[in-house]
Amino acid sequence: MNIVNILEEIEKVDGEIYERLNPRRQAMKDFFNVGKKISLAAMPLALGSMFNKAYGQTTLPTAVVDVLNFALSLEYLEYHYYNHALLGTDVTFTYPGASRAAITVIRDHEKAHVDLLKGALGASARAEITYAMTDFTAGGAFPVYSSYPTFLAVAQGFEDTGVRAYKGQAGALMVSPGVLQTALQIHSVEARHAAQIRLMRSTPEGGSVAVKPWVSLGAAGQANDSGVPALDLVYAGEDSVMQATISIPPLTGAPTANDGQKKAAVESFDEILVKAKVVEIANIFLRTGFKL
Amino acid sequence: MENLEENQKTSPKETDIFDARLQRRAFLQYAGAGAAVVALVAAGCKKDRPVYTDFGATLDFKDDTGVLNYAYALEQLEAAFYIKVASAPPSGFTQAQKNYFQDVQYHEIAHREFFKKALGTASIGSLEVDFSSIDFTSASSVLGAAKTFEDLGVAAYNGAGARLKTAANLVIAGQIVSVEARHAAWVREQLTPGTFADLNSLTGLGSSNSGGLDGALSPDKVLAAAKPFIKTKINIINL
Numbered sequence: 164m165n166i167v168n169i170l171e172e173i174e175k176v177d178g179e180i181y182e183r184l185n186p187r188r189q190a191m192k193d194f195f196n197v198g199k200k201i202s203l204a205a206m207p208l209a210l211g212s213m214f215n216k217a218y219g220q221t222t223l224p225t226a227v228v229d230v231l232n233f234a235l236s237l238e239y240l241e242y243h244y245y246n247h248a249l250l251g252t253d254v255t256f257t258y259p260g261a262s263r264a265a266i267t268v269i270r271d272h273e274k275a276h277v278d279l280l281k282g283a284l285g286a287s288a289r290a291e292i293t294y295a296m297t298d299f300t301a302g303g304a305f306p307v308y309s310s311y312p313t314f315l316a317v318a319q320g321f322e323d324t325g326v327r328a329y330k331g332q333a334g335a336l337m338v339s340p341g342v343l344q345t346a347l348q349i350h351s352v353e354a355r356h357a358a359q360i361r362l363m364r365s366t367p368e369g370g371s372v373a374v375k376p377w378v379s380l381g382a383a384g385q386a387n388d389s390g391v392p393a394l395d396l397v398y399a400g401e402d403s404v405m406q407a408t409i410s411i412p413p414l415t416g417a418p419t420a421n422d423g424q425k426k427a428a429v430e431s432f433d434e435i436l437v438k439a440k441v442v443e444i445a446n447i448f449l450r451t452g453f454k455l
Numbered sequence: 456m457e458n459l460e461e462n463q464k465t466s467p468k469e470t471d472i473f474d475a476r477l478q479r480r481a482f483l484q485y486a487g488a489g490a491a492v493v494a495l496v497a498a499g500c501k502k503d504r505p506v507y508t509d510f511g512a513t514l515d516f517k518d519d520t521g522v523l524n525y526a527y528a529l530e531q532l533e534a535a536f537y538i539k540v541a542s543a544p545p546s547g548f549t550q551a552q553k554n555y556f557q558d559v560q561y562h563e564i565a566h567r568e569f570f571k572k573a574l575g576t577a578s579i580g581s582l583e584v585d586f587s588s589i590d591f592t593s594a595s596s597v598l599g600a601a602k603t604f605e606d607l608g609v610a611a612y613n614g615a616g617a618r619l620k621t622a623a624n625l626v627i628a629g630q631i632v633s634v635e636a637r638h639a640a641w642v643r644e645q646l647t648p649g650t651f652a653d654l655n656s657l658t659g660l661g662s663s664n665s666g667g668l669d670g671a672l673s674p675d676k677v678l679a680a681a682k683p684f685i686k687t688k689i690n691i692i693n694l
Contacts, residue, residue: 264649272652275667330629333616337625340617347613348661348668350629354636355652355669361637362644362651367551375558376641377634406630407623409572416538417561430558431565432630 223287227339230332232289233438234346235280236455237328239292240445241321242277244299245270248307248314256311262363269318269356276349283342296453304393312371315364320394322357323378324444326350327397327436354433378433380426396444400436404428511688512579516674519624521693522615524579525674526628527570529611532684533604534563535584540597547594552645556601559638566631573627583686598645605639608632610660610670611677636669 223231245266248254258266281288299307299317307314329350336343358376365374372390378401379388386402387395404411404425411428418424446454512528515521537560544553571578590596612632619625640651652669654662660670672680678689 261649265651268649268652272654272667275665279666279668326633330626330633333625333629334622337617337619337622343617344613344671345666345668347616347629347632348663348666348671351609351613351632351636351669352652352654352667354633355640357633358637358640359644359651362641367549377562377637406569406627407573409569411565411569414561414565414568416564427558427561428565431562431634432627433633434630435626 223284223342224338226335227342228284228287230335230346231280231284231342232287233332233441233455234329234349235277235284235289236292237325237441237445238273238276238280240297240448241325242270242273243292243294243297244307244318244321244448245273247294247299251308254308256309256314259311259369262311265359265363269359272352272356276352279345279349283345292449292453296450297448298450299448301447312364315360315370316372316389316391316394319357319360319364319374319389320391320397320444322353322360323389324397324436324441325353326357326433328438328441329353330433331435331437331441375430377430380422380429384422384425396440397436399440401434402429403432403434406432511690512582513690513692514579514674514678515692516618517693519619519621520574520577522618522628522674523570523574523624524577525615525678526612526631527567527574527578528582528685528689529608529677529681530563530566530570531582532584532681533608534560534567536586536589536600536604536684537563539586539591540601543591545592545594545597548597552594552598555641562634562638569627582689585684585686588683595646598642601642602639602646605635605642606657606660606670607672607677607680608635609639610657610662610672611674613669613671614661614673614677 249263249266249270299305305313305317307317329346333343333346333350336346361374361376362368364370364372365376366372373382374388374390378398380386380402381388381398382390384402386400387398388401389398402425411431412424414424414427417427442455449455512524514525514528516525537556541553541556541560544556548556586600589600609632612628612635616625616628616632619628643650643653650656654664654667654669657670658664661672662668662670673694675691675694678685678691682689
């Protein structure tokens, strides 16, 4: 993140930024000194507090606020999904091996994302989504809290959707480089989660589903590699072999039999998912009256 | 170094702090200097000083071409590594690990070839790699190197995304970085189960566990970390 670029961008729309910051000259000096010590990742928060002091409120562009609130909705959903799986009294499956610890790590990250986004949005943050507003069984279709394999399958759907959703919104965040970088840092954590959930489902880890840590081609050559047809929406378009105007095949060395070239091309690039499609997926898990 | 001393003598006004990195065309002579020294030299250089590079590759960050070439450099490094491992995996590898390296080499080749085609004549060309520090007969050495490359790759893309000026390029970078993050998670699980997203272990790459944020590093820092693995001299300008 480049703080100087952010200040320059603000100066374009608010020529008085330095004057606004000026009465707090000492605070600015402290900020720069502190900045050397705090980690880069903590910078967005530190910046947020500095700008709050200068303006008395957050000044994120409307488009950025919309994206962050959209992300916040998804993070609420993910958080409640895992949190209930860990704490819910109606959860009847048992966690094999170290799976509870892995789900706890993921739950904690989702909570951190909720808190981070809420903090960045301040008064512009959307209303909280509570667990009571959700229905992760999708009207009983998915026994997520009584079947561990189903729980993991839907988790995979959430994580892969999250990865596609953040990617799809990145362009809208270009006006705010600091926010964009933070979103990218969340995005790759979601990808790590997705890989882990996929690994937990897969054969080498004691699971029974032939999924890879990355999105591959389905067994019958379809875009959805999850083995769960109900998740088709999540993987629509993931079978693309064209990136920009460039065809990824032919790939030197990759097998040509059994869709080998196409598989390698599909696995190499994750695809974006537009907001409307993500909303469609999220709404499956939200009760009437609370849909996005 | 005169400029540097002048800067230090003058009590800097706040605007100077901004100007120093903003408006001067930074010239980073990237050769063994510590990051702090590099930054100071950059801040001290005058505007539009001509850049001389006798050899090696130059990454000019003034526009997206430089950022894409930067990605191209990293993908070349990863592809070369995975191809080497896949062609002769350590005897200690499980079948799943052999399969993984087989698959991932194609991913990295796909990334490398994508950038090569996208950049065309603007590409920096092929880099020469140096894997002498990796013991390719040892499973743990190879997995450790893979972890280093993948975590660094994720932090590199995360730290470079906001430099891109064209949305289409940002999307491509996003499409690749999530695949690299999946690789990172997988290889970490091979080394230590439960560490797929151990953000506390990635603070050196700019992560924040309390924020649930992955690493993000500026290109100069990434290339300093990658330097032991790249023989070709890489010059950074206009960062």
